Amino acid sequence: MTEELDASKTGHSDGPPLSFVAGAPLALVETGLIRAHAFAALAGLIIAASFGTVAAIKLVQPDFLSGQVWSTWGSIRANHTQGIIFGWLSNAFLSFLYFAVPRLGGRPVTSRRLGWSLFALWNFGVVLLGWVLVSVNLPNYFWAIKPLEWTEFPLAVTCVTEFCLVLMALQFIPPLARKPNNDGIYVSSWYIIGGLVFTMLAFPVGSLVPLLVPGAIGAAFSGLWIHDAVGLYVTPLVLAIAYFVFPVRTGQPIYSHFLSMIGFWLLFFSYPLNGTHHYVYSAIPMDTQRAAIAASIITGFDVILVVLNLMMSLRGQASLVRRDLPLRFVWTGVVMYLVVSLQGSLQALMPVQRYVHFTDWVIGHSHLAMLGFATFVTLGGVAHLCQRTAGCRYHHGYLNLAYWLILGGLTIMFVDLTIAGLIQGQLWIDGAPWMESVRASQPYWLVRAASAVPILLGFVAFILGTTIRDENRRVDTNRHVPLLAAPTAQASHG
Amino acid sequence: MAEIAAHQSRPAPQHWFGLAYLLIFVAGVGFFLLSFIALGVLPGLRLAETIASHRQTDMPDYTAAEHRGRLLYTSMGCALCHTQQVRFLPADVRRWGAPIAAWETRYDFPQLWGTRRIGPDLAREAVVRSDDWQLTHLYNPRRIVPDSVMPAFAWLFDGSPDRPKAGATDLLAYLRTLGRARQAGAGQTVGVRVDTAMDPAIMMEITNLCTAPFVNANQARVADSAPALGPAASTRDQLVARGSMLFAQNCAGCHGVHGDGNGSAATGLLPKAKNLGQYRFSTPGLARILWNGVAGAAMPAWRDFPTVDLASLAAYVQTLHITAADSAPSTAPLLARGAVVYAENCLSCHGAQGQGNGPVGITLLPRPVDFTAMQPDTARITKVLSEGIAGTNMAAWPKLTPPDNQAVTAFVRTLFEAPAGQRP
Known part of the structure; x- marks a missing residue:
């Protein structure tokens, strides 16, 4: 179940490479938990994406799968978004953390037993229970869907989720943060620690406060969590994967420690202040809205720095990026990170908000973020750990197919929804009868539903690529790291 | 190499406040608290102030049924497609009335502002549609709006839209609360909230739009006004x-x-x-x-x-009018008799000129038919006189003798003001 320690690679005496880059773990790695969470993640991905596909089809054929509460659009949509963030991304993050944290911190995670409890609690107490409760749809304060974005699962599930977030922090922060840590604390670890602590606090506030304070005030807090879910939970963990995978796959150091620092601190400062840009022109005080819009622009600049730093770390590696699939997935995700963030800064501006808010433009934006940025990087991370974990499987051909299918589908969906959003916004401003905007959207909704075909096929190909072919028996950790003594990523000591 | 090595940190002596603590307490806790206070607590206090300043406005809390309906509305995900947030934008205000003020959300736990509009905003839905429209639409939206993409909620009914179960009635009760306080006149004394940070041009336009009482473009009303549909450029x-x-x-x-x-x-x-x-x-x-x-x-x-x-x-x-077969006789004596019968039986509601504005008629909803605007076929009048019109105040009129019946039918048809050039 666990890999053997390789004490010979722990040396760090003469400004040596960070040991995790060499690939061999310094500490006990819970490969069982890596595999379990990876499979749960891929199952969550295909199920949550199927929910999304049903929701997309229903906009074209509203009577498709209709007539029962479990399959009504509202239930399906809640199961889609919550499935993506909790079923797919969170499981993939956990899998990656079990892989990376012992390598980054030089210590095993806090407890294997805690790990399996967390696995069971997360998948049965959060993901499965959430999907079931949403489908059963009890109109009851504690058991019903909450109409709050990114925390639609019922209050009962929210309680379990928060408990799990605390367990996650206990499981992964101590091995990274405790001293002495020979490698210092590497960028990925900053993001992991910051993201886990922040989310542990922001999630309960975003989920509970809007239930306790009157509407408009609650909206101010909802706005925070809408952004924090993506900006302070998904983004830091995804960037942790990117900062981990790049130097490991290329054997090259991260371009600039300074940029890493600026990027990190600016992200944690400015992202949380973006929240209110989801309620521009609302009853929330205009000063607050303007502050959030200003923060959104700062965030855009921050992302330019982060992406610059990551891209410069790949100098001279173009052919490797083409050849090496995990690297190509992560690279693509990072490119989309830049695009989606600049788009986000742009659309937070008031004149743009006037036009695109409430339209499919925003749905296109969120898919570029969650499918383009987060899912691409995370798929790269999962491919990386599948290749390098005993008992996992890795098939280049299927993963390559998956890459092109998902990228093609996403491009179609993003362009299509963006155009649809512009048309909707124009019709609304023109004062056309409401149904005009629905009728005008129909062809675009059809294309969007069709774009699910390549995306779903891509996910299936990815799952095939990580389940067929023989298990990795002895993991050749150095396969893509020709120079063990190559200059590598920097860390700052903590 | 040296430069890169310089980036690398050496195992350093223990600092009293290490990077790990900095990450946990500044990035994790500190920046969370900063955003929580700056974007949550501070605007929250100002919003609480404006809500409190409207305490005097009469706004009832949800009843038990309305509350159940609201829970159903949220649990079925209605808020995912229908916003309840009229923004401070002229395009929103023209369609749905004054922007949503904080005090209107006083009893909303949680808020239902929403972030996507596939269907129209419902913040002011209370008076826009009739009950039977709402129920039929809930039962299956495409029965009323053929191109609608809204899900059907047939399980809230007992097999047909006129037999709602408790869930549908609760939901309807909740829809009737949306914008109720505003329509009852609450908030008029205070006017639109003036936010000094708002773009003055937009604010001015909204204030102007809000000076006139708002009626939704789809809300039926009793009025005689209408644009002239005169000769257009098209054939x-x-x-x-x-x-x-x-x-x-x-x-x-x-x-x-x-x-x-x-x-x-x-x-x-x-x-x-x-x-x-x-x-x-x-x-x-x-x-x-x-x-x-x-x-x-x-x-x-x-x-x-x-x-x-x-x-x-x-x-x-x-x-659409099937013109062929209306050859009922209308002689002068018949019409004279019809006028007498009309005056005795119909005038109090339908009015002297048949415009549906008799002294009793103007108190009724729906208003009696305006015979000057629409001319029923003889067969239709005969049927209405014998059966009435369900759902309206037009009752069956069995006391008329057959000749009276025939006379009043002929007379009613003469009240029609045929378009110029179409008069017989």
């Missing part, structure tokens, strides 16, 4: 062709594809949609009906339509 054939398409998109759900009143929504509506083939309509009459709707019935208003579309619809509806 009559063009109007009819466009009207036919518009009719299929907007009217066929209730009035049926052929305008015979047997649309898929027919079973749920009371009064039923009119069989348009049984009437001759004047163009100004149709303009009034389309522009104002039929208050008290499911027929909404279509004031959001451009005039040319209303003219197209009017032209098309006029083609």
Whole structure:
């Protein structure tokens, strides 16, 4: 179940490479938990994406799968978004953390037993229970869907989720943060620690406060969590994967420690202040809205720095990026990170908000973020750990197919929804009868539903690529790291 | 190499405050608290102030049924497609009235502002549609709005839209609360919230828009106003062709594809949609009906339509009349007798000129039919006199003798103001 320690690679005496880059773990790695969470993640991905596909089809054929509460659009949509963030991304993050944290911190995670409890609690107490409760749809304060974005699962599930977030922090922060840590604390670890602590606090506030304070005030807090879910939970963990995978796959150091620092601190400062840009022109005080819009622009600049730093770390590696699939997935995700963030800064501006808010433009934006940025990087991370974990499987051909299918589908969906959003916004401003905007959207909704075909096929190909072919028996950790003594990523000591 | 090595940190002596603590307490806790206070607590306090300053406005809390309906609304995900947030933007205000103020959300735990609008905003939905419209629409939206993509909620009913179960009635009760306080006049004394940070040009436009009382473009109302659907640039054939398409998109759900009143929504509506083939309509009459709707019935208003579309619809509806077989006699003595019968039986509601504005008629909803705007076929009048019209105040009129019946039928048909050039 666990890999053997390789004490010979722990040396760090003469400004040596960070040991995790060499690939061999310094500490006990819970490969069982890596595999379990990876499979749960891929199952969550295909199920949550199927929910999304049903929701997309229903906009074209509203009577498709209709007539029962479990399959009504509202239930399906809640199961889609919550499935993506909790079923797919969170499981993939956990899998990656079990892989990376012992390598980054030089210590095993806090407890294997805690790990399996967390696995069971997360998948049965959060993901499965959430999907079931949403489908059963009890109109009851504690058991019903909450109409709050990114925390639609019922209050009962929210309680379990928060408990799990605390367990996650206990499981992964101590091995990274405790001293002495020979490698210092590497960028990925900053993001992991910051993201886990922040989310542990922001999630309960975003989920509970809007239930306790009157509407408009609650909206101010909802706005925070809408952004924090993506900006302070998904983004830091995804960037942790990117900062981990790049130097490991290329054997090259991260371009600039300074940029890493600026990027990190600016992200944690400015992202949380973006929240209110989801309620521009609302009853929330205009000063607050303007502050959030200003923060959104700062965030855009921050992302330019982060992406610059990551891209410069790949100098001279173009052919490797083409050849090496995990690297190509992560690279693509990072490119989309830049695009989606600049788009986000742009659309937070008031004149743009006037036009695109409430339209499919925003749905296109969120898919570029969650499918383009987060899912691409995370798929790269999962491919990386599948290749390098005993008992996992890795098939280049299927993963390559998956890459092109998902990228093609996403491009179609993003362009299509963006155009649809512009048309909707124009019709609304023109004062056309409401149904005009629905009728005008129909062809675009059809294309969007069709774009699910390549995306779903891509996910299936990815799952095939990580389940067929023989298990990795002895993991050749150095396969893509020709120079063990190559200059590598920097860390700052903590 | 040296440069890179310089980036690397050495195992350093223990700092009293290490990077790990910095990450946990500054990035994790500190920046969380900063955002929590700056974007949550501070605006929250200001919002609480404005809510408190409207304490005097009369706004009832949700009743038990309304509360259950709201829970159903949230649990079925209605808020995912329907915002309840009229923004401080002229385009929103024109469509749905004054921007949503904080005090209007006083009893909303949690808020339902929403972030996506697939269907229209519902913040002011209370008075826009009739009960039978809402229930039929909930049962299956496509029965009323053929192109709707809203899910059907048939499980809230006992097999048909006129037999709602508790869930549907609760939901309807909740819809009736949306914007209720605003419509009852609350907030008028205070006016639109003035936020000094708001763009002054936009603020001015909104304030101007809000000076007049707001009526939703689809809300039926009792009024005589209507735009003139006079001769347009298009030919009559063009109007009819466009009207036919518009009719299929907007009217066929209730009035049926052929305008015979047997649309898929027919079973749920009371009064039923009119069989348009049984009437001759004047163009100004149709303009009034389309522009104002039929208050008290499911027929909404279509004031959001451009005039040319209303003219197209009017032209098309006029083609639906089956003109052939109305050869009932109308001699002078018959009409004179009819006038007497009318004055005795019909005038108090339908009015001296048949405009539906008799002394009793103006107290009724829906208003009695305006015979100057629409001329029923003889067969239709005979049927109404013997059966009445369910869902309206028009009762069966069995006390008339057959000759009186015939006379008043002929007389009523003379009240119609045929368009110029169409008079016999």
